[in-house]
Amino acid sequence: MTTATATGWATLGLRKSVRLVEVGLRDGLQAVPEPLRTEDKVELVRLLIAAGLTEIEAVSFAHPKVLPQLADAAEVMAAVPRTNGVRYRGLAPNLKGVQRAVECGLDEVVVVISADEEVSRRNQRRGTAELVAELPEIARIVSSAGARLVVAVACSFFAPARGPVPRSEREFVVDAAVDAGADGIYLACTSGQEHPGEVFAGVTDTLDRHPGLDLGVHLHNRNGFAPANALAAVAAGATWLEGSFAGLGGDLWFPGDPTVLGNAPMEDLVHLFDSLGITTGVDLTAYLQVVKRAVELTGIPSTSFVTRGGSRADLATASWPD
């Protein structure tokens, strides 16, 4: 049965579909202290594909000493099924990482550049302008390998120990990424304290400057506003959203409980769009198997609501107690 209200997406002025990009294997697992085995990661990838995910950030090429959890990038990529229509993404922190990424046969390489200078220096040990200057060379390498380049604009809206990030700083990175020929750009809600007003404004501004840009929003959820931010992003024209199974995720430079600053739980995003009648291609019931397995493997409970309170369909089909 469907429990979507026919007027859902229409009344909010939303599109009928949105793409969901899974970042649990990278942004999620990098927050989990104990590395998972390569075969466990591959199992999660298989479950993700079975649930309908077609864009999967599977690996990172960060230095193994920095992120031992993700040291097996090449092994993961050698083992995952190269199913038709599934696009694998890897994060590359620098030129060397980009080279490794294309050698591993990634379909998509993500380069992260923080709009906030301080976060860039603390998180990547290099300034924003320095990272931006490398974009043309990165674009050449990625393009030569027949892969897609995605530029992630970290701290697009808000930065820790600072507050709102001026629009001009975000635009500096976005414009450079467009100039370098990025195939996609996403604005990241890195701090988890972003609100839907600034997400809406940021996506609108970006698309006004660069009409037709394939623009995503990467959601964290320190404040619980991620579902609202997701809708604001889609309403403003973003074409994809990023989340993680079980809401897994953390914060490298602001350490704490990894469940506090998690990524947006993907299962809640799927549930949100299901409720609204917006197509994602992801099956919630099958996705909950990913979540179940991820929780077993990591030992970290999901931060999502749907894993606790059930789905709209569950409640609609529940029986009254006698």
Next chain:
Amino acid sequence: MTTATATGWATLGLRKSVRLVEVGLRDGLQAVPEPLRTEDKVELVRLLIAAGLTEIEAVSFAHPKVLPQLADAAEVMAAVPRTNGVRYRGLAPNLKGVQRAVECGLDEVVVVISADEEVSRRNQRRGTAELVAELPEIARIVSSAGARLVVAVACSFFAPARGPVPRSEREFVVDAAVDAGADGIYLACTSGQEHPGEVFAGVTDTLDRHPGLDLGVHLHNRNGFAPANALAAVAAGATWLEGSFAGLGGDLWFPGDPTVLGNAPMEDLVHLFDSLGITTGVDLTAYLQVVKRAVELTGIPSTSFVTRGGSRADLATASWPD
């Protein structure tokens, strides 16, 4: 410091202010197995007023055998400060309760009528039409006492064991309430599985039928969409929202963990509107004292995000670790 983005409310087309109605002492405490002492409730009321709340649902006149947690309604009302500008609300389940409510000097009497017939019978042991038929007499009693009548339309959008509630069933109750002369009406997200599309549509429809109506939305949060629903409600023209300290709340006819189907945590609503630069009159820091005390008294942790991840202002003013 302010961490609101200037463009927050404007970009979402929202008003500059919204009223927040506290229901923790009623809808929250009725889900807590162990009754609080009258003096503890009065302390919570004082803390609420100190935080800037001016509309407080403090008591219920349900039968003491059904809700022993709320049996001390008269004692609570005799003890709370009758501060200028603070409006006390009490819930009355029937004519007798309405009479008791006005005798206690309530400023506002709430009568709940479920749009969904099955929920009405299970929760109130009477059908929707039967409850609606009493509205004119209730309105006369409340009006004669100089109080305000608020009609709560339970299951305005979605009902357990059923799914979406047809618009005509909600309109039947809303129209009857308007005809009876209700001073305010709220649409209740009773199941906690409501989505922002239907909230937006429901508020819009109601105001189209009854322009100028003082219309609120009562938020539960089984699915985590409460902040999105809050914004959808305000965007559609609702003038007030209802939440509970610590997200306290439960479900009388669908029992389970009282933290699963909680009311929307008021502290997250305050944080949301603070972030957007929308005025509520409530001070977040002071409100967190209400939450702290409520958690001490009930032993039930808050379900809110801001109590775990801190506020936007906290993160903006945090210091980098050395």
